[in-house]
Amino acid sequence: MGTPDAxxxxxAAPRPAIDRRRAKKSAAWRRRRLVLLFMSPWILGFSVFxxxxxxxxxxxxxxxxxxxxxxxxxxxxxxxxxxxxxQQIWPAVKNTLWMIGxxxxxxxxxxxxxxxxxxxxxxxVGIFRTIFYLPALAPPVAATLGFVYxxxxxxxxxxxxxxxxxxxxxxxFQSPDWAxxxxxxxxxxxxxxxxxxxxxxxxxxxxxxxxxxxxxxxGGLRRLWYVTVPxxxxxxxxxxxxxxxxxxxxxxxxxxxxNIASGQASQAGDTTSNLGYPEDSTLFYPVLLYQNGFRYxxxxxxxxxxxxxxxxxxxxxxLILVNSRRFVHYAGAK
Amino acid sequence: xxxxxxxxxxxxxxxxxxxxxxxxRFLLAVANHSVLIVVTALFLxxxxxxxxxxxxxxxxxxxxxxxxxxxHWGNFIDVFxxxxxxxxxxxxxxxxxxxxxxxxVSSIPVAYALSRLRWRGRDAVxxxxxxxxxLPPQVSVVPIYVMWAKLGDFIGFxxxxxxxxxxxxxxxGDAFSIFLLRQFFLTIPEEYFDAxxxxxxxxxxxxTTVVLRLAKPGIAAVALFSMLxxxxxxxxxxxxxxxxxxxxxxxxxxxxxxxxxxxxxxxTMAATLVVMAPVIIVFFLAQKAFVEGVTLTGVKG
Numbered sequence: 001m002g003t004p005d006a007x008x009x010x011x012a013a014p015r016p017a018i019d020r021r022r023a024k025k026s027a028a029w030r031r032r033r034l035v036l037l038f039m040s041p042w043i044l045g046f047s048v049f050x051x052x053x054x055x056x057x058x059x060x061x062x063x064x065x066x067x068x069x070x071x072x073x074x075x076x077x078x079x080x081x082x083x084x085x086x087q088q089i090w091p092a093v094k095n096t097l098w099m100i101g102x103x104x105x106x107x108x109x110x111x112x113x114x115x116x117x118x119x120x121x122x123x124x125v126g127i128f129r130t131i132f133y134l135p136a137l138a139p140p141v142a143a144t145l146g147f148v149y150x151x152x153x154x155x156x157x158x159x160x161x162x163x164x165x166x167x168x169x170x171x172x173f174q175s176p177d178w179a180x181x182x183x184x185x186x187x188x189x190x191x192x193x194x195x196x197x198x199x200x201x202x203x204x205x206x207x208x209x210x211x212x213x214x215x216x217x218x219g220g221l222r223r224l225w226y227v228t229v230p231x232x233x234x235x236x237x238x239x240x241x242x243x244x245x246x247x248x249x250x251x252x253x254x255x256x257x258x259n260i261a262s263g264q265a266s267q268a269g270d271t272t273s274n275l276g277y278p279e280d281s282t283l284f285y286p287v288l289l290y291q292n293g294f295r296y297x298x299x300x301x302x303x304x305x306x307x308x309x310x311x312x313x314x315x316x317x318x319l320i321l322v323n324s325r326r327f328v329h330y331a332g333a334k
Numbered sequence: 335x336x337x338x339x340x341x342x343x344x345x346x347x348x349x350x351x352x353x354x355x356x357x358x359r360f361l362l363a364v365a366n367h368s369v370l371i372v373v374t375a376l377f378l379x380x381x382x383x384x385x386x387x388x389x390x391x392x393x394x395x396x397x398x399x400x401x402x403x404x405x406h407w408g409n410f411i412d413v414f415x416x417x418x419x420x421x422x423x424x425x426x427x428x429x430x431x432x433x434x435x436x437x438x439v440s441s442i443p444v445a446y447a448l449s450r451l452r453w454r455g456r457d458a459v460x461x462x463x464x465x466x467x468x469l470p471p472q473v474s475v476v477p478i479y480v481m482w483a484k485l486g487d488f489i490g491f492x493x494x495x496x497x498x499x500x501x502x503x504x505x506x507g508d509a510f511s512i513f514l515l516r517q518f519f520l521t522i523p524e525e526y527f528d529a530x531x532x533x534x535x536x537x538x539x540x541x542t543t544v545v546l547r548l549a550k551p552g553i554a555a556v557a558l559f560s561m562l563x564x565x566x567x568x569x570x571x572x573x574x575x576x577x578x579x580x581x582x583x584x585x586x587x588x589x590x591x592x593x594x595x596x597x598x599x600x601x602t603m604a605a606t607l608v609v610m611a612p613v614i615i616v617f618f619l620a621q622k623a624f625v626e627g628v629t630l631t632g633v634k635g
Contacts, residue, residue, distance in 0.1 A: 031453070034537055038447035041440035042463070045506025050466055053477035060477060067483060114373060120366050130621070131374050134381070137613045139566040141585040142606045145592075146384045149599055157383045160398040189380065196628045241468075249470035252568040256589050263592055286472045293476050294573060302476050310473045317468045 054310070060303035067297055078304035091280045092288040095180065099284065100247035103184045108239050111191050115198035116224075129199070136192025144256040147186045148173050173261040176281040183253055183282065194239055201232040241320050248313050251286040258282045285309065388604035395600035409604040416601065419608060421580075422587035429497045429571075429583055430564040436505030437560050438553065444507050445515035446541050450527060460516070467509040475573060482574075495578035500570045504560075511556045514627065518552025519545060555627030558620055565613060584609050 036043075061078055063071035082089060118128055135143065150156050151172035159169030170178045205228055213223045229236075255275065262274035275291050276283025289309070293302030350356075387395050388409055389402040413419060447453075448460050482493040493499050526548065530540045546553070568585045575581040582590070591605050617624060 031451075035447050035451055035453045038443040038451070038537075038541075039459070041505070042444040042507040042512065045440070045503060045508075046462070046466065049478060049503045049506065050474065053474035053481070056477035056480070057474060060480075065480075067480065114370075117366050117370050120363075121370060122363060124367075124370075128370055128374060129625075131377055133625075134614065134617070135377060137562070137617050138610050139585055139588075139613065141566075141568055141589050142609045143380075145588065145602060145606050146380050149387065149603060150380055150383050152599075155396060155398040157400055160400065163398075189377065193628050196625055245468055245470070249472055251472075255572075256568070259589065260592055286470065289472050290573075294479075299476050299480065306473045306476055309470060313469055313473070314465075317465070 057303045057306050057310075060300050061307045063300045065299040065303075067299055071300065074300070078301050081301070082304050082308065088280065088283065088288055091276075092283050092285045095281065095283055096247065096250065096285045098180060099183070099250055100244055102180075103187050104240060104243035104247060106184060107187060107191055107194060107243060108236060110188055111194040111198045111239070112202075112236075114191075114195055115202050116228075118195075118199050119202045129196070132195050133192035135189045138190070140190075140252045141256050143186060143190060144253045145260060147182065147189075148257055148260045151182055151185075173257055174278060176279040179257070179261075179278060179281045183257060186253055186257075197235055197239070198232070201235040202228065205231040237320070241317070244316055244320070245313065248309065248316070249286055250284050251290065254282045254284050254287050255290075258287075384603050384606055387600055388607050390600045392598050392600055395598070395603075406600065409600055410608070413601055413604045413608060417587065417591060417605065418579075419584075419587070419605070422582050422584045425497060425581055426565060426583040426585075429500055429567075430561050432501045433504040433564050434557050434560040436501065437508045437511050438557060440505055440507045441511040441515055441556070442545070442553070443541060445512045445519055446537075446545060448512065449516040449519040450540075450545075451537065463509050463512055467513060471569065475569075479573060494574060496581055497571070497575065497583070499574050500564075500567070508560070511560060514556050514559070515549070515552060518549050518555075521552075522548045551623060551626060554620070555623045558616070558623055559627060561616070562613060 060071060062073060062075060064074050064077075065071040114132065118125055118132075121128065138146075151158055153159055153169065153171045153174055156172075159172075162169040172178050172182045209227050209231065210223060213227050218226065258274055258277040262277035275287055275295075285305070286309075289302055289305045292298045292305065351359075383400075386400060386402055389405045389407065390399070390409075391402075391404075391406050394402065448456060448463070478499070479494075482499045486493040522545070526544055527540060530544050535543070566585065567583075568589070571583045571586050575583070575586065579590075588605055588609050592602050
């Protein structure tokens with residue numbers, strides 16, 4: 001009675017191992033299915049609204065396409081027009097570079113400076129912080145409208161105020177020279193997000209580093225340069241990367257400012273050719289892309305512009321991230 | 335003995351700094367605060383000017399006066415009568431609400447899989463999410479627009495002119511929200527997950543109970559950001575709805591307001607204030623979640 005059972009037990013002995021392996025395998029399968037289930041919205045969204053559009057855009061950039069008739073293959077004609085003939089590309093690129101080159105450093109310096117002062121303030125930090133943050137919340141269209149009014153050359157409050165001191169204010173959004181600086185001012189007003197990030201970083205600088213530098217006889221400026229700046233360098237990098245990326249997609253403020261300011265100048269509801277007003281000084285790359293794609297319906301040409309923008313933004317992102325190790329200090333973990 | 339103790343204790347007791355040091359500190363603090371107050375005034379000035387102009391008569395708004403005389407509170411009523419602000423607000427809230435709901439439902443599981451489940455290729459996928467986050471939307475607007483137009487022809491529903499091309503993609507995950515939620519989920523101590531697993535919780539139950547409860551502030555911040563983003567969005571509504579005023583959102587309506595109301599700066603500024611108001615009210619109600627969210631994007635990013 002015992003023997004067959006024992007024999008069965010001996011025979012069965014390896015079986016649990018197989019079962020366990022099988023169970024392990026099926027558990028791994030279940031896990032993989034679970035991961036797939038959780039990731040499925042992104043996988044779908046990424047393929048439909050990112051991967052596929054990029055491939056389609058690359059294809060369209062070699063065609064002439066106006067949305068009505070089928071895309072017609074024209075080889076590299078869009079690109080040669082883009083690089084050699086289009087009179088508006090260079091102003092648009094120049095404006096975009098100007099905006100990034102001026103406004104990113106200014107924003108970072110300003111946010112950093114105000115954050116330093118806020119970190120030192122003993123009273124009223126909460127109120128100051130709230131007021132500095134508020135403009136960042138103002139919808140861009142509303143903020144731009146407000147600025148075009150405030151900087152309105154003839155009767156706007158700023159030029160009236162300057163007039164009190166006998167200063168003839170500039171033409172702001174009406175002048176090709178002052179339109180971009182006006183947009184920079186608008187950007188500085190909406191600095192709130194950056195400011196809060198900088199404030200958190202400055203407050204996070206280890207106290208003992210500051211104190212030991214002070215004991216070594218470092219003055220305020222040297223402490224700032226040798227202790228505070230290296231400690232918050234990851235945040236500075238973050239601010240620069242975000243600033244450049246936002247600069248490459250700068251659209252709403254430029255579009256609205258040109259639209260409103262040109263309407264103000266002509267007093268007519270003519271909204272066909274006001275992009276970039278005045279004299280293409282606010283014609284940024286994304287504005288030109290919009291104009292070609294959605295005003296002129298040159299979908300093929302707009303796709304070529306989009307591919308160039310894709311190349312530039314990828315290059316900028318990678319360049320900054322790869323080089324970041326050289327000049328950014330990461331505390332603790334590498 | 336007592337003398338020795340006294341001598342040792344003396345440097346430990348907090349000594350008052352000498353007068354010159356105290357004076358210098360005081361003056362520095364005064365200078366610091368004065369600069370802050372000046373900058374604060376500059377930051378508030380645009381709000382003040384916009385409000386003052388919104389209260390002027392039409393003719394006064396065209397003059398260089400700074401102070402309304404008399405106050406025209408009726409401007410705020412006229413704005414609602416002259417422009418379909420309610421219609422635009424309704425469209426905005428539909429866009430904002432449906433987009434935010436979809437983005438939460440779809441992004442939370444993805445963020446959970448990217449932060450709390452271990453699987454091969456996870457870091458590579460997260461890197462792809464980050465790259466997708468970095469690229470300007472203008473890169474893919476043309477093909478996506480064409481896609482909606484063709485899909486509309488195919489199933490016989492005109493997507494162009496409606497807000498659906500803006501809402502629907504949010505139901506398939508949003509890179510920024512996934513990134514932010516992942517950062518929040520990583521701050522939850524591992525012990526909670528282990529305890530739940532030991533108690534026999536499946537991952538789905540962990541997600542719906544542990545994560546949803548512990549990451550509430552994070553989820554609230556993501557919802558707030560999404561509502562703010564959609565409320566402020568201008569580019570996509572311009573692309574898809576500019577030819578169909580029936581579906582305009584507040585940002586589009588406001589930008590076209592001046593062409594409706596030629597030179598009436600007072601009414602334009604009143605409308606500007608009306609559009610700014612909801613965001614600012616929500617901010618004061620949820621300031622903490624906002625600030626925490628903004629800080630997390632920067633410091634941990």
